[in-house]
Amino acid sequence: MLQNTGKLAGVTLFITGASRGIGKAIALKAARDGANIVIAAKTAEAHPKLPGTIYTAAEEVEAAGGKALPCVVDIRDEQQIGNAVKKAVDTFGGIDILVNNASAISLTGTLETPMKKVDLMLGINLRGTYLTSKLVLPHLLKSRFTPHILNLSPPLNLNPMWFKNHTAYTMAKYGMSMCVLGMAEEFKGQIAVNALWPRTAIQTAAMDMLGGEGVGKQCRTADIMADAAYAVLLKPAAFTGHFLIDDDVLRAEGIKDFDKYAVQPGHPLLPDFFLDETSPEGLVQTMEEHGATPAFKPASQAPASSSGPIESTFDVIRASINEDVVKSTKGLYRFDLTGENSGVWFLDLKSGAGSAGAGEPTDKADVVMTMDSADFSKMFAGKLKPTLAFMSGKLRIKGDMTMAIKLEKLMSWMNKAKL
Numbered sequence: 001m002l003q004n005t006g007k008l009a010g011v012t013l014f015i016t017g018a019s020r021g022i023g024k025a026i027a028l029k030a031a032r033d034g035a036n037i038v039i040a041a042k043t044a045e046a047h048p049k050l051p052g053t054i055y056t057a058a059e060e061v062e063a064a065g066g067k068a069l070p071c072v073v074d075i076r077d078e079q080q081i082g083n084a085v086k087k088a089v090d091t092f093g094g095i096d097i098l099v100n101n102a103s104a105i106s107l108t109g110t111l112e113t114p115m116k117k118v119d120l121m122l123g124i125n126l127r128g129t130y131l132t133s134k135l136v137l138p139h140l141l142k143s144r145f146t147p148h149i150l151n152l153s154p155p156l157n158l159n160p161m162w163f164k165n166h167t168a169y170t171m172a173k174y175g176m177s178m179c180v181l182g183m184a185e186e187f188k189g190q191i192a193v194n195a196l197w198p199r200t201a202i203q204t205a206a207m208d209m210l211g212g213e214g215v216g217k218q219c220r221t222a223d224i225m226a227d228a229a230y231a232v233l234l235k236p237a238a239f240t241g242h243f244l245i246d247d248d249v250l251r252a253e254g255i256k257d258f259d260k261y262a263v264q265p266g267h268p269l270l271p272d273f274f275l276d277e278t279s280p281e282g283l284v285q286t287m288e289e290h291g292a293t294p295a296f297k298p299a300s301q302a303p304a305s306s307s308g309p310i311e312s313t314f315d316v317i318r319a320s321i322n323e324d325v326v327k328s329t330k331g332l333y334r335f336d337l338t339g340e341n342s343g344v345w346f347l348d349l350k351s352g353a354g355s356a357g358a359g360e361p362t363d364k365a366d367v368v369m370t371m372d373s374a375d376f377s378k379m380f381a382g383k384l385k386p387t388l389a390f391m392s393g394k395l396r397i398k399g400d401m402t403m404a405i406k407l408e409k410l411m412s413w414m415n416k417a418k419l
């Protein structure tokens with residue numbers, strides 16, 4: 001756990017959605033330093049299933065050592081936010097930090113999401129964040145401390161997999177992230193504007209309600225977000241425009257033991273939305289599992305897999321080329337392979353003793369052949385006639401046709417040589 005430093009003593013934080021969960025955890029962490037907390041949230045009366053109101057949160061803030069100002073605010077209402085901002089400034093003399101946490105969620109498809117829900121999500125997440133920022137900004141610009149805006153929103157990941165099942169929610173949440181993108185530049189040198197998002201699901205009352213029984217042990221506690229937010233809020237104004245992940249932030253602070261944040265240490269954790277794996281192969285696999293179409297396959301970027309079926313076909317090709325073949329061909333070939341072993345390969349029968357392998361040819365190819373990688377292997381193994389492949393549309397040829405015909409001769413010669 002990250003130690004408190006006392007550095008937020010006397011600093012005023014305006015936190016939306018602070019009556020429960022992550023927002024409240026951030027409030028309590030700052031309160032332990034002796035910060036002033038404006039709890040701007042909708043809940044004045046306890047929800048039967050979701051305990052906690054702005055008043056119970058205020059009591060907890062005071063008990064932790066902070067000063068609290070609970071304000072009933074619907075962040076869709078300009079007047080109500082304006083009043084809360086004024087009250088905060090009257091009470092604490094200014095506002096130094098804005099945490100935009102308030103958020104609505106409906107993980108439903110386009111046809112299943114009533115416009116009322118769409119408006120709610122866009123109204124709270126996107127518009128509410130923009131509006132609260134707009135009204136708090138003039139006070140941040142006057143802050144005597146290092147002013148910050150911290151939005152609880154994800155990195156702007158345009159992988160369609162994160163849109164497909166819930167386009168409206170993703171658009172609304174990304175609206176918060178776009179506020180970071182824009183305002184970080186707009187207020188560069190004056191205000192630090194960043195986004196923070198959890199790596200894993202976080203246990204909150206709302207999560208228990210959404211996820212049902214058993215989801216809790218796959219979560220980390222809201223403390224990890226509170227500690228990460230605290231670390232970010234102590235950074236200088238130059239630390240801006242970042243899309244941060246909670247455990248990355250804490251690792252950079254020297255935290256090594258993340259079990260302390262787990263609801264059930266050792267239990268596998270549920271990854272949060274919007275975060276992709278770092279390996280391109282893993283990413284393509286995950287996308288396909290989720291029914292999304294990868295815009296590219298990693299093999300077409302880095303086709304150098306040295307053990308695949310295409311590589312072994314090229315081993316055979318390399319073994320059959322020599323100066324004589326080059327002299328009689330004088331052509332540069334490019335193969336754009338699709339399907340399972342997609343990638344770009346070249347066959348240089350133009351210079352020296354010839355060469356072949358993965359990647360783009362060094363010069364402009366005389367002929368480009370596009371086909372499925374499996375058909376390519378079959379063709380070079382003599383199991384699919386190039387002419388037939390071409391006629392049936394399995395093989396597309398662009399460029400010099402005579403070169404393509406020469407290649408057919410080379411192939412039949414290769415296969416005879418093998419026998």
Ligand SMILES: *[C@@H]1O[C@H](CO)[C@@H](O)[C@H](O)[C@H]1NC(C)=O
Binds near residue numbers: 162
């Ligand atoms: C989208 O929904 C499908 C079907 O319910 C599910 O299998 C998949 O995991 C979901 N993907 C994401 C990214 O939520």
Ligand SMILES: CC(=O)N[C@H]1CO[C@H](CO)[C@@H](O)[C@@H]1O
Binds near residue numbers: 018019020021023206
């Ligand atoms: C009360 C509230 O809206 N809390 C939100 C704080 O931020 C997290 C992360 O976006 C949301 O899951 C909570 O709903």
